[in-house]
Amino acid sequence: MKNIKTRIFAAARKIGRFLLSVLKNRKGRLGVILVGIVVLAAIFGPMLTPYALDDYDIANGLAKPSTEHLLGTDKNGIDILTQILYGARISLIIGITTGLCVTLLGATLGIVSAYFGKVSAAVILNVINVLLVIPTTPLMMIMSNLSSSYLMMIAIFTLIGWCGTARMVRAQVLSIMNMNYIRAAELAGGSKNYIMFRHIMPSVSHLLIMNTALSCAGFMIAEAGLSFIGLGDPSVMSWGKILVAAQESAFTSGLWAWVLAPGVAIFITVFGFMQIGYALEEILNPKMKRKKDNRHKGATPYEAANAVFAEMTEMTADEAKALKAEFEAGGKRT
Structure with missing residues (x-):
């Protein structure tokens, strides 16, 4: 029961952080206000x-x-x-x-x-x-x-x-x-x-x-x-x-x-x-977020593209290593 409550609270916190991130974004804040x-x-x-x-009030029509x-x-x-x-x-x-x-x-x-x-x-x-x-x-x-x-x-x-x-x-x-x-x-x-x-x-x-x-x-x-x-x-x-x-x-x-x-x-x-x-x-979208961060740092479009590619390559390699270690330690998942 406690485990279920913990998961519910964790999910609620994630949703709250996500909604807060939308409101912090200028486009998101404007959209939420208009649709709201x-x-x-x-x-x-x-x-x-x-x-x-x-x-109906036909006498007062138009x-x-x-x-x-x-x-x-x-x-x-x-x-x-x-x-x-x-x-x-x-x-x-x-x-x-x-x-x-x-x-x-x-x-x-x-x-x-x-x-x-x-x-x-x-x-x-x-x-x-x-x-x-x-x-x-x-x-x-x-x-x-x-x-x-x-x-x-x-x-x-x-x-x-x-x-x-x-x-x-x-x-x-x-x-x-x-x-x-x-x-x-x-x-x-x-x-x-x-x-x-x-x-x-x-x-x-x-x-x-x-x-x-x-x-x-x-x-x-x-x-x-x-x-x-x-x-x-x-x-x-x-x-x-x-x-x-x-x-x-x-x-x-x-x-x-x-x-x-x-x-x-x-x-x-x-x-x-x-x-x-x-x-x-x-x-x-992580790619757009990294591009936005690079623009804020004053990077040129060429430098920003190289940074995005480098981060994507590093991310996939790290995730593959972590996944391999996970399976070696805990066995196969279904």
């Missing part, structure tokens, strides 16, 4: 507005921005700010959920294709090639006609989005497998599972975390685009759906806030996720 504001607005949206999405309606109203008299706050929920759910699904599926298939046999690699690569050939927009239109729910939208984005992640992870795993310390682990008798979880997964983790953050941003834009062409879920409010409604009446009635508000909301959220992704890359 949007998330809080989505969670506490009903408390921030006195209106609801079903508060009202200009005022103290009563800060962004005005649509043609049905529904407060636009209320729509923005409620729409943040679906946009965030679709973006974050799809980003996680794409990263998980792509990473799993990418690792399997690179490390677990030629047959699995051939099958997965052929599936990737087929999906990359199929036109994306017609495929989304066909699947959206089957069901226009946002769950179907998540499924569509996951189906067409995992290929890039799988290819990226596969390339990274193949390069890692040629490292000296991987070969030393294999010669020392390490099993595939041990090498996978002890060496390969930590080496690609920074790519997966960064890919998740950037994928969230990309799929939020994709959701807005799909809703804009009329393929979104009509039963829920999202920023893309607001843009669809705005294009019909906003320009003729001069309600620029109706168009700008969801556009700015999408931009802020996407920009925030991208900044978090760039910050995670700087924090988790």
Whole structure:
């Protein structure tokens, strides 16, 4: 029991240090602030507005921005700010959920294709090639006609989005497998599972975390685009759906806030996720960290590249020696 508590506290400390390192990074701090504001607005949206999405007031439709309606109203008299706050929920759910699904599926298939046999690699690569050939927009239109729910939208984005992640992870795993310390682990008798979880997964983790953050941003834009062409879920409010409604009446009635508000909301959220992704890359990727340190020390690009190469060579040799000693002392791991 004490051992379990110790592990939990150790994991909590690691997570705390990691979050602190993100906040210390300028890009990470900016991204967390922007995304945090949007998330809080989505969670506490009903408390921030006195209106609801079903508060129709057609007599007050297309009202200009005022103290009563800060962004005005649509043609049905529904407060636009209320729509923005409620729409943040679906946009965030679709973006974050799809980003996680794409990263998980792509990473799993990418690792399997690179490390677990030629047959699995051939099958997965052929599936990737087929999906990359199929036109994306017609495929989304066909699947959206089957069901226009946002769950179907998540499924569509996951189906067409995992290929890039799988290819990226596969390339990274193949390069890692040629490292000296991987070969030393294999010669020392390490099993595939041990090498996978002890060496390969930590080496690609920074790519997966960064890919998740950037994928969230990309799929939020994709959701807005799909809703804009009329393929979104009509039963829920999202920023893309607001843009669809705005294009019909906003320009003729001069309600620029109706168009700008969801556009700015999408931009802020996407920009925030991208900044978090760039910050995670700087924090988790040792190569970028060493390059940044060398730039701060005044090293030229040539000197910085040589320093990175020297440190990588020394790291792999040291790790191979340590791994060999570990197996000689404790026997093979499974």
